[in-house]
Amino acid sequence: MQSILPLPTQPVKPGTSTGQHFWPTEASGNQKIIDSYSPADGQLIARVHVSTRADYDRVVETAQTAFGQWRLVPAPRRGEIVRQMGEQFRRYKRELGTLVSYEMGKSLQEGLGEVQEIIDICDFAVGQSRQLYGLSMHSERPAHRMMEQWHPLGVVGIISAFNFPVAVWSWNAMIAWVCGDVCIWKPSEKTPLTALACQQIIGDVLRNNDVPEGVSCLVTGGRDAGEWLARDPRVALVSATGSTRMGKAVAESVAGRLGKSLLELGGNNAIIVSEHADLDLAIPAIVFGAVGTAGQRCTTTRRIIVQESIYDDVKNRLKSAYAQLRIGSPLDESFHVGPLIDQAAVKSYQVTINEIRESGGRFVVEPGLLDGIGFESGCYVKPCIAEAENQWPIVQRETFVPILYLLKYSTLDDAIAQQNAVPQGLSSAIFTLNLREAERFLSTAGSDCGIANVNIGTSGAEIGGAFGGEKETGGGRESGSDAWKAYMRRQTNTINYGTTMPLAQGITFEL
Numbered sequence: 001m002q003s004i005l006p007l008p009t010q011p012v013k014p015g016t017s018t019g020q021h022f023w024p025t026e027a028s029g030n031q032k033i034i035d036s037y038s039p040a041d042g043q044l045i046a047r048v049h050v051s052t053r054a055d056y057d058r059v060v061e062t063a064q065t066a067f068g069q070w071r072l073v074p075a076p077r078r079g080e081i082v083r084q085m086g087e088q089f090r091r092y093k094r095e096l097g098t099l100v101s102y103e104m105g106k107s108l109q110e111g112l113g114e115v116q117e118i119i120d121i122c123d124f125a126v127g128q129s130r131q132l133y134g135l136s137m138h139s140e141r142p143a144h145r146m147m148e149q150w151h152p153l154g155v156v157g158i159i160s161a162f163n164f165p166v167a168v169w170s171w172n173a174m175i176a177w178v179c180g181d182v183c184i185w186k187p188s189e190k191t192p193l194t195a196l197a198c199q200q201i202i203g204d205v206l207r208n209n210d211v212p213e214g215v216s217c218l219v220t221g222g223r224d225a226g227e228w229l230a231r232d233p234r235v236a237l238v239s240a241t242g243s244t245r246m247g248k249a250v251a252e253s254v255a256g257r258l259g260k261s262l263l264e265l266g267g268n269n270a271i272i273v274s275e276h277a278d279l280d281l282a283i284p285a286i287v288f289g290a291v292g293t294a295g296q297r298c299t300t301t302r303r304i305i306v307q308e309s310i311y312d313d314v315k316n317r318l319k320s321a322y323a324q325l326r327i328g329s330p331l332d333e334s335f336h337v338g339p340l341i342d343q344a345a346v347k348s349y350q351v352t353i354n355e356i357r358e359s360g361g362r363f364v365v366e367p368g369l370l371d372g373i374g375f376e377s378g379c380y381v382k383p384c385i386a387e388a389e390n391q392w393p394i395v396q397r398e399t400f401v402p403i404l405y406l407l408k409y410s411t412l413d414d415a416i417a418q419q420n421a422v423p424q425g426l427s428s429a430i431f432t433l434n435l436r437e438a439e440r441f442l443s444t445a446g447s448d449c450g451i452a453n454v455n456i457g458t459s460g461a462e463i464g465g466a467f468g469g470e471k472e473t474g475g476g477r478e479s480g481s482d483a484w485k486a487y488m489r490r491q492t493n494t495i496n497y498g499t500t501m502p503l504a505q506g507i508t509f510e511l
């Protein structure tokens with residue numbers, strides 16, 4: 001396939017996204033470069049400089065200086081700037097969505113959907129900018145007033161994953177900005193070009209509004225750059241999305257300096273399909289949840305837990321639905337499923353398939369690699385379904401590929417127990433038309449996940465809700481609801497407007 005976008009021929013550099021754009025990196029011969037290949041066609045689409053430690057330090061210093069000014073800008077005015085960014089993303093939706101699809105490999109529909117999430121969070125953040133509410137309390141002392149205020153934290157580090165290369169940044173950055181923070185983004189080294197594109201898209205807005213250099217920064221690289229952020233006491237909050245392994249490393253480093261972290265890690269999401277389910281709703285939801293983004297969402301449906309009386313029926317319907325899946329270039333809208341991100345992901349698909357067979361799993365829909373014309377990148381695999389058991393180690397792990405496990409249950413208690421009996425706790429769903437079952441699933445004795453849905457699937461969460469999960473998913477919440485509080489510090493204020501100095505708890509202290 002020919003490149004569909006005007007792509008830079010020289011390596012592009014990270015830095016800050018306002019006036020000067022990019023830091024002049026030392027022109028040393030040993031400057032490291034990230035090569036970004038498209039999994040769609042295997043083409044090299046960009047060469048991006050890896051930030052050096054010196055680049056990183058300059059970025060943090062600039063961000064710190066910018067914070068001193070940005071925090072003084074009234075929040076609704078910061079919201080107005082975010083509103084203008086939303087307009088820019090509306091303008092460039094097609095281009096950015098296409099680039100997301102090309103660099104990451106998700107279908108064009110989903111690439112455009114991802115940009116839509118950016119637009120939505122911009123709108124949300126604009127409203128939020130006028131609603132950074134603190135409470136007021138009644139003091140126990142006469143002529144005293146108590147209240148709380150929310151102040152910005154400072155520098156926020158955002159570590160994002162390849163699977164949502166731009167949306168997850170925006171959930172963090174747009175909210176952090178209206179809160180008065182400044183952001184340093186370290187995108188996945190697998191998708192650096194989409195991150196640079198976002199910096200370019202908002203650059204005009206920042207310049208036109210005289211936003212100080214350093215409010216929006218980018219550092220590129222792999223594990224090293226992530227560790228710099230995690231260990232750096234100048235970075236008040238590190239928001240990290242990715243694997244549980246990465247999240248544990250970040251959490252330990254940040255906790256070691258008593259910093260704040262916000263973690264969005266692995267999921268092992270299940271859908272319970274009751275005998276009271278409307279299968280015309282359930283089947284498409286399961287299939288989209290399992291094969292959308294080629295199984296590379298943290299909300300991907302990985303397990304379905306089916307009531308035994310309808311097990312064969314569900315199995316057969318899924319088989320015929322999977323038989324209709326069309327796999328091919330993500331940029332061609334007639335295909336449902338695109339490639340995996342890279343050859344390493346294909347390897348983990350193959351290793352997982354072997355382990356399923358060794359554990360005694362039986363494939364209802366067979367796995368396989370695709371080759372030949374259109375599949376030259378070697379990243380295209382067949383979504384598959386295996387009958388398995390929940391306690392198998394392979395089922396307990398999150399593998400970021402389109403493999404769906406089919407499990408069976410007899411009672412709802414058993415189904416909920418299986419659903420919860422994994423280390424992760426991100427997203428979950430039940431399909432039932434029975435009110436008692438639905439309410440039980442949502443009750444304290446129901447799903448233990450951060451997201452629990454009724455009659456919709458596990459993926460495709462809207463930005464208005466708080467997004468995140470429990471247990472090994474990390475406990476963080478991003479985007480909607482009151483997730484903004486994670487980006488601010490709470491200050492309790494007590495003001496004495498009287499003429500005496502009463503102490504709390506009735507203590508007297510006479511001089």
Ligand code: UN1
Pocket residue numbers: 163164168241296297298299300458459460461462
């Ligand atoms: C992720 O996979 O990291 O709910 C985020 C969804 C999307 C976000 C997924 N809105 O599938």
